[in-house]
Amino acid sequence: MTGKKPRVLIVGGGIGGLTLALALHARGLPCRVYEAAPEFQPLGVGINMLPHAIRELTALGLQPALEALGVEAREFAYFNRHGQAIFAEPCGRFAGYEYPHFSIHRADLHKVLADAVANRLGPDAVRLGHRCIGVEQDTSGVKISFEDAEPATGAIAVGADGFHSTIRRQLHPxxxxxxxxxxxxxxxxxxxxxxxxxxxxxxxxxxxRGKMVIYPIRQFDDGTQLVNWVTEQPSDDHKPNDWATPGKIEDFIAPFADWRFDWLDIPRLIAEAEFILEYPMVDRDPVDRWTFGRITLLGDAAHPMYPRGGNGGAHAILDAEALARLLDGMTDPLAALRAYEDERLPVTGEIVLTNRDQPPDHIIEAVDALTGGEPFDRIEDVIDPAELAAISDRYKDIARYSLESVGR
Ligand SMILES: Cc1cc2nc3c(=O)[nH]c(=O)nc-3n(C[C@H](O)[C@H](O)[C@H](O)COP(=O)(O)OP(=O)(O)OC[C@H]3O[C@@H](n4cnc5c(N)ncnc54)[C@H](O)[C@@H]3O)c2cc1C
Structure with missing residues (x-):
């Protein structure tokens, strides 16, 4: 294998798999993506891409395309259920980062990646309609089997096949x-x-007591925006975790009936939605291995996490950068896969656990506990704003997007 560039087979053409293809190609490493879907569909809703992810997408030359489609976020703003401002802080370039924070439709982000792969690697780089059903390896390479297509062979297999990963299931039966x-x-x-x-x-x-996360993801020429919103509510059972499951207003509207704030009418925001999707808050306990010889995992297949804090997509992108860098920098590709796991598994495992009970939203939970969910006169009389900033800073450290770790 030494001297010859290893051919990388990527299973899954989502955010992580396509970024990996671009990052490998940028380093002259051959690869191919195998995607189950027969065509890419503009599915999903909003996703936040914070400066740690945008740093990597900028290195791949994608910042202008993202800037044209997304909204550059200016601030994180936290409110109680009465619409009173609790805490706000600038984000992205407005907070002094070198890289912006974009809020973007997941379909727009995916299209930017898919177009770049097609333009740079050619139309054959992504094989659609290839649903992986298993992977085998021996001392010379890997063989991936598909439901309705001929097997593919290469040196390395990367399971970037998302939350329901077939390859993870095979590695962790x-x-x-x-x-x-x-x-x-x-x-x-x-x-x-x-x-x-x-x-x-x-x-x-x-x-x-009712929770919303709201941000704009597209800007239109007439001055309007496409605004993404998501509510989280306690539930005893869950629907299938499929990003296309439709949701019904009557199942979740109750806590928001009187949330008419002077800065936003939330019942109206919900009533005027173009569509509503339902998705359960699910993840998986971190595993202790992603790499098994010539096979490894990446993105949601490796570390499925609650979609809080803007890190599911971001850390798929950071995985891709690390894996491409190590495969390029090390002569033994198997050692590179082990080094990749050593670098990325502990970081992402900590985020999975933190997203369960200490996401940035904990700022509002802390104030709610002190006020019993009632309105306050002055936030400074409830809690020192420095304590709220500390909650946000702690999360940034764990998620690796503090100003120090991303760079100014
Ligand atoms: C259709 C869709 C819509 C989404 N919408 C949102 C959203 O609105 N907001 C949000 O925060 N996150 C959304 N996500 C999740 C988000 O993209 C991921 O959490 C994150 O970006 C990590 O990326 P990933 O590449 O690891 O996984 P994903 O982006 O989920 O990509 C995994 C890819 O693997 C493919 N795949 C799965 N099984 C196989 C198989 N056996 N063989 C071959 N290919 C396979 C899938 O079709 C998919 O393209 C969505 C994911 C999908 C697939």
Whole structure:
């Protein structure tokens, strides 16, 4: 194998798999992506890409395309369920980072990646309609089998096949069902005029008493925006975790009936949604291995996490950068896969666990506990704002997007 560039087979053409293809190609490493879907569909809703992810996408030359499609976020803003401002801080370039924070439709982000792969690696780089059913390896290479297509062979196999990863299931056969956090989410998008700064990533309320996360993801020429919103509510059972499951307003509207704030009318935002999707709060306990010889995992297949804090997509992108860098920098590809696991597994495992009970939204939970969910006169009389900033800073450290770790 030494001297010859290893051919990498990537299973899954989502955010992580396509970024890996671009990062390998940028280093002259051959690869091919095998995607189950017969065509890429513009599915999903909003996703936040914070500066740690944008640093890597910028290195791949994608910042202008993302800037044209997404909204550059200016601030994180936290409110209680009465619409009172608790805490706000600038984000991305407005906080002094060299790299922006984009809020973007997942379909737009995916299209930017898919177009770049097609343009740079050629139309054959992604094989659609290839659903992986298993992978084998021996001392000379890997063989991937598909449901309705001929097998593919190469030097390395990367399972970037998302939350329901076939390859993870093969590597960890005794792993049980996903961990359900007792919370269901409803997500939607609504076209409307801008609110607050027109680029605020806004969190309102608590899971127990009603919670919304709201941010714009597309800007239109007529001055309106596509606004993404998601609510989390306690639930005893969960729907299938499929990003296309439709949701019903009557299942979640109750806590928001009187949430008409002077900065946003939330019942109206919900009522005017273009569509609503339901998704459970699920993840998996971190595993102790991703790499088994010539096979490894990446993104949601490696570390499925609650979609909080803007890190599911970001850490798939960071995985891709690390794996491409190590495969390029080390002569033994198997050693590179082990080094990749050593670098990325502990970091992402800590985020999975932190997202369960200490996400940035904990700022609002802390104030809610002190006020009993009632309105306050002055936030400074409830809690020192420095304590709220410390909650946010702790999360940034764990998720690796502090100003120090990303760079100015
Ligand atoms: C359709 C869709 C919509 C989403 N919408 C949102 C959203 O609105 N907001 C949000 O925060 N996150 C969303 N996500 C999840 C988000 O993309 C991921 O959490 C994150 O970006 C990590 O990326 P990933 O590449 O690891 O996984 P994903 O982006 O989920 O990509 C995994 C890919 O693997 C493919 N795949 C699965 N099984 C196989 C197989 N056996 N063989 C071959 N290919 C396979 C899938 O079709 C998919 O393209 C969505 C994911 C999908 C697939």
């Amino acid at each position: 005794s792993e049980g069902v996903p961990h359900f956090g007792g919370i269901n989410m409803w997500r939607g998008v609504t076209r409307r005029k801008p609110f607050l700064t027109g680029a605020s990533v806004t969190r309102v309320g608590t899971v127990a």
